[in-house]
Amino acid sequence: MDRLTRGFYERDALAVARDLIGCLFVRIGAEGSRVGVRLVETEAYRGPMDPGSHGYRGMTPRTRSMFGPPGRLYVYFTYGMHWCVNVVCGREGECEAVLLRAGEPILGREEMTRRRGGGPERLVASGPARLAQAMGIDRSDDGASLLRGGGFFCARDDQTDTYRDAEVSVTPRIGLAQGRGEDLPWRYVVAGSPFASRSHRAPRRARRTG
């Protein structure tokens, strides 16, 4: 299992979002303890060309890390109570990032469940704010490095198969208002994964008409 290096992140957010599916996202804690999830849901945010991105109107104090070098975290606070975590990608000076929306708890499951206040394991990291809370990520982790020496990393997990394209669905992103690129198919999710977040646009079940 190898830590992904800068070249992995220094690419278009769509490529990174797709390729992070099935990877482990790990936090190295005090005394080397680790918590980590296998990513099953990601979304790409693409800067000045993307009205859904926090960086659409240029850099602000909040979005500074999204414009920085790839291979770091962009962590933001929303709805007055939730933290969400992105992986910064693209080239330095660009504004590209991948929102980590959901994962399957793998390392430190007990610790993550405790941080979430209990509940079934499939819900521990099933949503961007849940994932961040489970892994103890907050403002102090904004800008943290995923590269060598950093306290976080992503890794391809060669112990198990990575997901084939046929197993990964591509859908519009979740939670965007109209006019914010709400129809762009920039979300990647493992089809049928019990660890993925509940879609706010749940596919309607077919109805018998008569």
Add this chain to the structure above:
DNA sequence: TGTATGATTGGCT
């Protein structure tokens, strides 16, 4: 200084 809004979640009907 004022105000609208949000890359969400959890609880309730």
Add this chain to the structure above:
DNA sequence: GCCAATCATACAT
């Protein structure tokens, strides 16, 4: 399915 919680942020005044 509906909606309140709760406040940093961005932008208007």
